[in-house]
Amino acid sequence: MMLKTTLFGKVYQFLDIKEVLAKANEEKSGDNLAMIGASTTEERVAAKIVLSELTIADLRNNPVVDYDKDEVTRVIQDGVDEEIYKKVKSMTIGEFREFLLENTGEEIKAISDGLTSEVIAAVTKLMSNMDLICASRKIINTATCNTTIGTLGTLASRLQPNHPTDNLQGIMASVMEGISYGVGDAVIGLNPAIDSIEGVSNILKAFKDFMNRFKLPTQNCVLAHITTQMEALKNGAPMDLMFQSLAGSEISNRAFGIDVKLLDEGYHLMKTLKSSKGDNFMYFETGQGSELSSAGHNGADQLTMEARCYGLAKRYKPFLVNTVVGFIGPEYLYDGAQVIRAGLEDHFMGKLTGLSMGVDVCYTNHMKADQNDLENLALLLAQANCNYFMGVPGGDDVMLMYQSTSYHDIATLREITNKRPIKEFEMRLNELGIMKDGVLTSTAGNPSLFLNMGV
Structure with missing residues (x-):
């Protein structure tokens, strides 16, 4: 699992997936207040690059709060459909973004039960505002x-x-x-x-x-x-x-x-x-x-x-x-x-x-x-x-x-x-x-x- 990349001749090394997720987020004053957001635009882009190359399995195996310490994590992890997860776990987050933009709402819904919240958060960070509208528009939940x-x-x-x-x-x-x-x-x-x-x-x-x-x-x-x-x-x-x-x-x-x-x-x-x-x-x-x-x-x-x-x-x-x-x-x-x-x-x-x-x-x-x-x-x-x-x-x-x-x-x-x-x-x-x-x-x-x- 690679947590570093080189951008404009500078090496960006991240401590763990939690830090990658935080640095890859679009700028929010709350993340800055918590002192976990990216300090520069370059660092944010570097974190997005690293995040795009991680797999769905990497994100599932590294929840931002430990399973043993948090019941919300347990609810999320225990609710995953394991058969669906096995089919998608090797997909990178970058590939998952492409899947969401290229496929129909029904095809997207068919895999949603195999995802954890960290996976969903991760792909969101790679999407533009128009991407978010395009993908959301296709998903019809009644x-x-x-x-x-x-x-x-x-x-x-x-x-x-x-x-x-x-x-x-x-x-x-x-x-x-x-x-x-x-x-x-x-x-x-x-x-x-x-x-x-x-x-x-x-x-x-x-x-x-x-x-x-x-x-x-x-x-x-x-x-x-x-x-x-x-x-x-x-x-x-x-x-x-x-x-x-x-x-x-x-x-x-x-x-x-x-x-x-x-x-x-x-x-x-x-x-x-x-x-x-x-x-x-x-x-x-x-x-x-x-x-x-x-x-x-x-x-x-x-x-x-x-x-x-x-x-x-x-x-x-x-x-x-x-x-x-x-x-x-x-x-x-x-x-x-x-x-x-x-x-x-x-x-x-x-x-x-x-x-x-x-x-x-x-x-x-x-x-x-x-x-x-x-x-x-x-x-x-x-x-x-x-x-x-x-x-x-x-x-x-x-x-x-x-x-x-x-x-x-x-x-x-x-x-x-x-x-x-x-x-x-x-x-x-x-x-x-x-x-x-x-x-x-x-x-x-x-x-x-x-x-x-x-x-």
């Missing part, structure tokens, strides 16, 4: 809860009606407005300001009552801690999707108050008590940099740790996964260019892992990014066949205090890319007069229609 997400030609949205005090009237006003713009087919999902069993239960009931009253085929979720949701579920709250934020290491998941045992428990509880119909009923969120925040990155770069989040999520066959790409701030993604790159990376890695992948295209106000950066990334991801985006009133979340995609953005992205909401949801929008032939009508954007209907 999942079914009450409805099916991810079918070709659809672009779904999460209706995110957050409120600074969890006032139910305020929340439901946002829900009505969002539905009136054709948003919410992925899920009506709220981040609670207060993590309480009673509050979570009341919001879930309000969402479910609204869905039932207006015959809206979608899913409900309240993004509280998994332990709070489990208690609400045990107490009879109607829950279609169970949520949890994930990290790529055991240390960082402990910082979130979770471990694999708890996730397993939540999954099996949902299997018994969920109010949804399908086999996919979990929802996870991730984001580059969270492991560094909790001192759990184990000396690895943030992209590789993010790939490991998806390896863990895969265990639970989720309906939704999304990276909240620009949420943490400039400590990890400094500006718009880094946010755009990370969003394309994360989406591709989630898809290659086999997940129903969405992106919260967002940025914080102390980051060197703006609305144009947000719109650029959303347009690129829509072309890459991203499963869903967020729908936030005015694009400005008044509880989480960050900028994301608005109800209007979802309608515009669908129009530009000629995509539609999830089929059953669109049919109901047509019946309500909100949409016709895939386009919003003059009735759209008027939430009072739900107050005036005698349903």
Whole structure:
């Protein structure tokens, strides 16, 4: 296994594969903060050359966190399909990149179960932004809860009606407005300001009552801690999707108050008590940099740790996964260019892992990014066949205090890319007069229609 190369007459020697992965990553302020990123462009190119010549087996045999020390590593390694792995293990990462760009989505999906997260991270580092879009676009991953997400030609949205005090009237006003713009087919999902069993239960009931009253085929979720949701579920709250934020290491998941045992428990509880119909009923969120925040990155770069989040999520066959790409701030993604790159990376890695992948295209106000950066990334991801985006009133979340995609953005992205909401949801929008032939009508954007209907 060769870990050195000569570039412009200078020899670049790397200590181990973990260092090669870190140095080969596109520049990220988080890797610089951790003092593991490439110090020059030449060093980054040298690391990419070395990485391109390593094999899939080299990456599998050298996870960035030891198997004996980390349960996330164990989940990823133990989940590999050994028969598929044997067929691809001698392929170099450079050859794997060519395979992804030359072959069909079905041919790519046929080998995805033979890959570890480190392999997926490695090939991502060799791809340009256009490469990431080209490969992602071919991979179609669907999942079914009450409805099916991810079918070709659809672009779904999460209706995110957050409120600074969890006032139910305020929340439901946002829900009505969002539905009136054709948003919410992925899920009506709220981040609670207060993590309480009673509050979570009341919001879930309000969402479910609204869905039932207006015959809206979608899913409900309240993004509280998994332990709070489990208690609400045990107490009879109607829950279609169970949520949890994930990290790529055991240390960082402990910082979130979770471990694999708890996730397993939540999954099996949902299997018994969920109010949804399908086999996919979990929802996870991730984001580059969270492991560094909790001192759990184990000396690895943030992209590789993010790939490991998806390896863990895969265990639970989720309906939704999304990276909240620009949420943490400039400590990890400094500006718009880094946010755009990370969003394309994360989406591709989630898809290659086999997940129903969405992106919260967002940025914080102390980051060197703006609305144009947000719109650029959303347009690129829509072309890459991203499963869903967020729908936030005015694009400005008044509880989480960050900028994301608005109800209007979802309608515009669908129009530009000629995509539609999830089929059953669109049919109901047509019946309500909100949409016709895939386009919003003059009735759209008027939430009072739900107050005036005698349903």
